[in-house]
Amino acid sequence: MGKRSVIPYGPQHPVLPEPIHLDLVLEDEKIVDVLPSIGFIHRGLEKLTEKRDFNQMVYVTERVCGICSFGHGYGYCDTVEHIMNIEVPDRAKFLRTIWFELSRLHSHLLWAGLMADAFGFENLFYQCWRVREKVLDVIELTTGGRVIFSVNKVGGVLKDITPEMQKAILEMLDYVEKETKVLEKTFMNDYTVQSRMKGVGVLTKEQAHALGCAGPFARASGIATDMRMRGYAAYGELDMEPIISNDGDCYGRCEVRIGEIYQSIDLIRQAIDKLPDGELAAVVKGNPNGEYFMRIEQPRGEADYYIKGNGTPNLDRMRVRTPTFANLAGLCEVLKGADYADVGILAVTIDPCISCTER
Amino acid sequence: MAVMTFAGAALKNFFSKPVTTKYPAEPAEYKERTRGHIEISIDDCIGCGMCTRCCPCGTLSIDKIKGTWTINRFDCIACGFCVEKCPKKCLTMVAGYQTPDGEKETVTYTKSPEVLEAEAKQREEMAKKAAEAKKAAEAKKAAEAAKAAEEKKPEG
Ligand code: SF4
Numbered sequence A: 001m002g003k004r005s006v007i008p009y010g011p012q013h014p015v016l017p018e019p020i021h022l023d024l025v026l027e028d029e030k031i032v033d034v035l036p037s038i039g040f041i042h043r044g045l046e047k048l049t050e051k052r053d054f055n056q057m058v059y060v061t062e063r064v065c066g067i068c069s070f071g072h073g074y075g076y077c078d079t080v081e082h083i084m085n086i087e088v089p090d091r092a093k094f095l096r097t098i099w100f101e102l103s104r105l106h107s108h109l110l111w112a113g114l115m116a117d118a119f120g121f122e123n124l125f126y127q128c129w130r131v132r133e134k135v136l137d138v139i140e141l142t143t144g145g146r147v148i149f150s151v152n153k154v155g156g157v158l159k160d161i162t163p164e165m166q167k168a169i170l171e172m173l174d175y176v177e178k179e180t181k182v183l184e185k186t187f188m189n190d191y192t193v194q195s196r197m198k199g200v201g202v203l204t205k206e207q208a209h210a211l212g213c214a215g216p217f218a219r220a221s222g223i224a225t226d227m228r229m230r231g232y233a234a235y236g237e238l239d240m241e242p243i244i245s246n247d248g249d250c251y252g253r254c255e256v257r258i259g260e261i262y263q264s265i266d267l268i269r270q271a272i273d274k275l276p277d278g279e280l281a282a283v284v285k286g287n288p289n290g291e292y293f294m295r296i297e298q299p300r301g302e303a304d305y306y307i308k309g310n311g312t313p314n315l316d317r318m319r320v321r322t323p324t325f326a327n328l329a330g331l332c333e334v335l336k337g338a339d340y341a342d343v344g345i346l347a348v349t350i351d352p353c354i355s356c357t358e359r
Numbered sequence B: 001m002a003v004m005t006f007a008g009a010a011l012k013n014f015f016s017k018p019v020t021t022k023y024p025a026e027p028a029e030y031k032e033r034t035r036g037h038i039e040i041s042i043d044d045c046i047g048c049g050m051c052t053r054c055c056p057c058g059t060l061s062i063d064k065i066k067g068t069w070t071i072n073r074f075d076c077i078a079c080g081f082c083v084e085k086c087p088k089k090c091l092t093m094v095a096g097y098q099t100p101d102g103e104k105e106t107v108t109y110t111k112s113p114e115v116l117e118a119e120a121k122q123r124e125e126m127a128k129k130a131a132e133a134k135k136a137a138e139a140k141k142a143a144e145a146a147k148a149a150e151e152k153k154p155e156g
């Protein structure tokens, strides 16, 4: 047995722009144990329900995360709508689906860039983010914000996607599809890239199951879990299959996410094709009274919302469980036995969002 | 497995124009819906206070008598909730972001003197009317009381 040493990693680290701290127990160059600690970016957003009414909370929940912001706003609204028995108009459901998939598209492209950066391929990183910029442009065109959409409200949506905007979205999708094919070639086939990803950080299906992993991280280990299959919003009316890989390593996770970029493109095309006419929002009367639990699929995995209302404008309790929280246990598992040099890549492969996790 | 898969893209980047713009030398392009900052056409405001009550950040304050509307632009998250709630539709979300500063300053908008004068006059008139109505009601009450007293007398 070699000499053991403990190396601190984070909360500020050049590879990982997220404030997580890991105490890595090393034996020579191999990691034998990991102790994660979080709590550097807690903002108390759940507690704010006591001061803000349930309509204002839409804007607070949107700010839980800067990347899956739309999903959080949507999850919150949908939960409150279920408590209040509000029937959301069909058009609003489809618009929400389009925006949700746009946010997944930009999140996955962001992840691809960060991944390239983690293994030191700066040029590829720029390329990914340049493609992502086109998605952000379309998001700004349709919602007015680049990352914070602010188009959801309890009962429906605030803005419409006009036919010109639909055209802009479709043009953007063509561009992103074309460019992703170029990126895919490098991510999936390049010798240098593969030497950093193949066989690194393998998580078996059993392990992923036992540790309760979520999202693309679990799907890369062969678990076909995708909350979109529940058919919330308009997903029930669109054709989709969860994308899985059986490798369980970094390569598999990359494969799943790139597959999901194409899947999102396809879902947006379907949704625009089937977009029905009608109202944008239903009328909301009264205050939420009751409780509801909702599961949705964020770009990073399954997010859960629990809301309890008491008949007043202020909610009793709001609880958000984000996908990164579920995936941290899996991260610690894959880190054990890995090389010290791979810590950065492995931390990025779960697509961590620590500010989501701590809210 | 292949090598140099990125060479094509790299070469293309080498000979194409930069995708970034030289901001601020070149002005930024904003979309029509861009949520930059809030503007108010203050003379249309009726001082109902809807916007101050709905703002999630407590950024706004109004003074109905003085005819002012105050915003702390550094606290505003440009969510657009106030724009949606304003019954007179006098708030608008326009492009252009708040420039950074060392201190959080508030901006106060005041109604134009003519509108303020007209409003003051209106208030005075309303107060007068209310006072008159009150007087009339009191006189009516007194008359009724006197009548009731009169009716009671013969019995006693
Ligand atoms: S945009 Fe939002 S934060 Fe800004 S003043 Fe209006 S309600 Fe308040």
Ligand code: SF4
Pocket: B040, B044, B045, B046, B047, B048, B049, B050, B051, B052, B062, B085, B086, B087, B088, B089, B090, B091
């Ligand atoms: S909601 Fe509109 S009309 Fe009412 S106080 Fe605010 S700006 Fe004025």
